[in-house]
Amino acid sequence: MEPTRSDRGPWDRGVLWLVISGKRLRIAGVVVGVVLAVMGTLTVAGVLPRRPADPMYFLLSSLLGGNLTLITVVISINQLVLSRELGSPGELRNRMEDAMEFRTDAEATAEWYVSPVRPGAFLLDLHESLCDQAEALDEAVADHGNERVTDRVENIATSVRQDVREVGAELDGSDGEEFTAIVATLGTNHAEQLEKLDRFLVEFRDDLSATERDLVDSIATHLLYVDVARNYFRTVYVERELSFLSRVILYVGVPAELVVAVALAMYVGPEVVPPLAFALFVPVAVAAGFAPLAVLFSFVLRLAWVAERNAAVIPFTALESEQP
Template sequence: MQERASDTRFKRWILLDANRWSIVGLLTIGLFAMLLALTAASPAPVTILQTESSVNFVFSSLVTGVITAVTLILGINQLVIAQELGPLGKQRNRMKGAMDFRQDVEDAAGLTVSPTEPATFFRALVEASQKQAETVRSTLDDDTAGDACEEIEKYLDDITDNASEVSNQLKGTEFGTFQVLNAALDYDYSRKIHTGRRIQNEYRSVLSEEVLNEFGDLLEILKFLGPAREHFKTFYFQWELINLSHAILYTAVPALIASFTMILFFDPGFIPGMIFGMNTAVLVVCVSVTIGTVPFIVLLAYILRIATVAKRTLAVGPFTLRKTGGSEDIHWEE
């Protein structure tokens, strides 16, 4: 995925790879440092703190914002839960669809019973595509046209190398962590389907019936990867939104306590002196503002990854929704 995207490694680490609480910690420290820097650069904060009304206004706004954020997250949480509710007929159809999909995967991939763990299930599909690619390779004969054989070999190498890498990433991962979906994003099944269909149609006349049949089986396996990834992505989004709800609720309590304390009890005259060369009252305000904004930082950290994943997986199937550096060629029938 790093090779296909134009993002830097640091940007990808911020958006996807990093633990969300690490991002929360970095943003919180950054906000606090920025407040201290602004305070040190200008004497205005000390003057403003001489009037309690300005402090009350700031923290009253924070209280309103925190309560609004909690209400919003609880609403999102209810929507997630509502998707799991429904009459018996709907639940039965969901069960039937899941079992039918599993049966189709088992038939195509040669599995006796498909795994129940999402990471193992997706790894089984990836490894099935790798095995089928090797089967296609074994059916190629010396009579295959040079250009066709060279392109097919390159295509099969791409599948086996990518499948091996993704399979290694999935080993030992557990659902509920981003590693499962991250590995699934690294397997570019849509491009493989498109390239495979083009090769199949372009060289149909020079390939044997056995090769074409095995090639068709390979494409069938690749087609299962799209629905499987989208299904696990849906689960992951629901899981993350529930985790976000918990995190917002946990951080909202200290944020409200800090804000109410500053509104009800803060008096610059009762906090004299200096700490590390900085007015103590200003330092207390900076700490309280930082604590009061933690729920918003948590929301930002989680939504960054959810929105990034959603943007990169908008299309199901062979569609490229990113910059490719040029227009794609159109292949007409001769």
């Protein structure tokens, strides 16, 4: 069962919030808050020194140098990924023409006049058209003389209807953004459905009418278009998320470096800071030093989840990647 469904327990919903649905900055804030609470508790308990000491100096020095490396590496990786967006006019035109050709083909297959431009609406309408084709095939073979044909089609149609219900439940009333579309289609396994259609055609092609064979071909084409669309939306999502991550790392990293630098200056400068103020400031400085890492943790956690759960592309499947 896919992890985004509503029948999960409190623990699974908590994991779902942490990995998928939770706001990334909110999760980073929770991590920083935990670090601040732990450091404050250790300071009050006397485990951490309340006056300048070598262990805390080394910790703050490591945070200062580590954050500089972290910020540089993240921005470099982001620029490497986003460099694929650069290109000559010919390359950019070819990419746009490919996208328009895919949209035109999807409109022709789904018999749309104009397809939706929002990712969620596009995938939802494509699934609904897929469901219509499956139900049409189910009705076409309802009175078929071969009971095996009827049973196989009913099995395929039931699987498709279940997918459409789950996708519709996820996308209904949503913002229709790329990540919403990715999550909504995670529980679907169109590779298995495509395999069932292929086996069905190989076994019963001579028992089907031309109309019924056309419906089977239309269902297979719909499944391919759904997989192409969700993988394209995944690519767009990853690029946007990496861009946003780079900005947040800079927004958080520069002030964090300043706070940690001030804390280090307190260690090497004259002892003019009262012990109480020093004891209160050091946990804040350590928490600030962990802030860039917390931001990276929250974003990469979801990016890695998206990559892992969407690694397989039709006609192949990796069942473990469909599981939480």
